[in-house]
Amino acid sequence: MQRLDIYGRTAAQASALGAETARAFRRLIDAGDQAGALRVVVEAMTSRGQLDPRLLRTSGEGELWQIRDVPGFRAQANFRSSFADPDTPGRRLPNPRFTISSTALRADGLDDLYTSILHEYRHVEQESEQVNSTTPREQTFGYGADPDEFDAYLSEVEFSYRREHMRTAALQAGVHWEFLSEANRAAFLSRWTAAQAKIQRVLGHPVSDVVATPTAEAYRQRLREMERSAREAWERAGGGR
Numbered sequence: 001m002q003r004l005d006i007y008g009r010t011a012a013q014a015s016a017l018g019a020e021t022a023r024a025f026r027r028l029i030d031a032g033d034q035a036g037a038l039r040v041v042v043e044a045m046t047s048r049g050q051l052d053p054r055l056l057r058t059s060g061e062g063e064l065w066q067i068r069d070v071p072g073f074r075a076q077a078n079f080r081s082s083f084a085d086p087d088t089p090g091r092r093l094p095n096p097r098f099t100i101s102s103t104a105l106r107a108d109g110l111d112d113l114y115t116s117i118l119h120e121y122r123h124v125e126q127e128s129e130q131v132n133s134t135t136p137r138e139q140t141f142g143y144g145a146d147p148d149e150f151d152a153y154l155s156e157v158e159f160s161y162r163r164e165h166m167r168t169a170a171l172q173a174g175v176h177w178e179f180l181s182e183a184n185r186a187a188f189l190s191r192w193t194a195a196q197a198k199i200q201r202v203l204g205h206p207v208s209d210v211v212a213t214p215t216a217e218a219y220r221q222r223l224r225e226m227e228r229s230a231r232e233a234w235e236r237a238g239g240g241r
């Protein structure tokens with residue numbers, strides 16, 4: 001449910017959002033109003049239809065958007081108990097809370113913020129499917145093997161519009177793919193094939209090149225480490241018995 005910042009990079013100046021939004025964002029950040037700046041971005045994404053306010057309704061404590069320092073992460077989505085959708089009988093709503101790291105709210109960080117919000121919002125759509133499904137999920141260990149994370153990075157490749165972002169999204173999707181089980185890979189095969197063609201087109205080289213870099217290897221090692229500790233925690237808890 002989290003997004004790892006693997007580059008700690010500075011953002012490009014070009015923006016997916018309109019010039020008006022970009023100006024308002026920068027003005028509010030410069031004035032020290034991080035909450036206002038975040039609100040401007042959320043409103044723009046909502047009016048573009050990228051965030052569905054119905055899925056973002058909350059129940060119980062806690063603001064939907066929270067700004068806090070999250071070491072190593074730009075953004076994170078968590079979920080409270082799902083609740084009945086007042087508009088659609090028989091359906092439940094996922095009840096999300098977003099935490100945006102205050103380090104993500106920088107004047108030059110608009111596009112990274114935008115892609116992080118889209119990534120985390122993808123988890124809201126996944127949670128919405130899960131709270132309305134009775135299909136049991138395969139047991140996986142750690143962040144790397146989680147099919148929801150692959151899906152979120154894959155969706156980033158699908159909407160990516162600038163090379164720098166594509167490079168990151170392709171690296172993360174490419175490395176996560178290595179960790180997926182056969183069954184989980186099968187579910188993504190056609191999207192992943194199309195995404196690889198897009199990666200080749202945008203970057204000018206295949207994803208196999210992207211995952212062969214030292215940055216990719218460092219990321220792979222971190223995922224292996226997370227897999228190992230998830231497995232150990234599961235065994236300590238008497239998992240599988």
Ligand SMILES: [Zn+2]
Nearest residue numbers: 001002003152
């Ligand atoms: Zn994620």
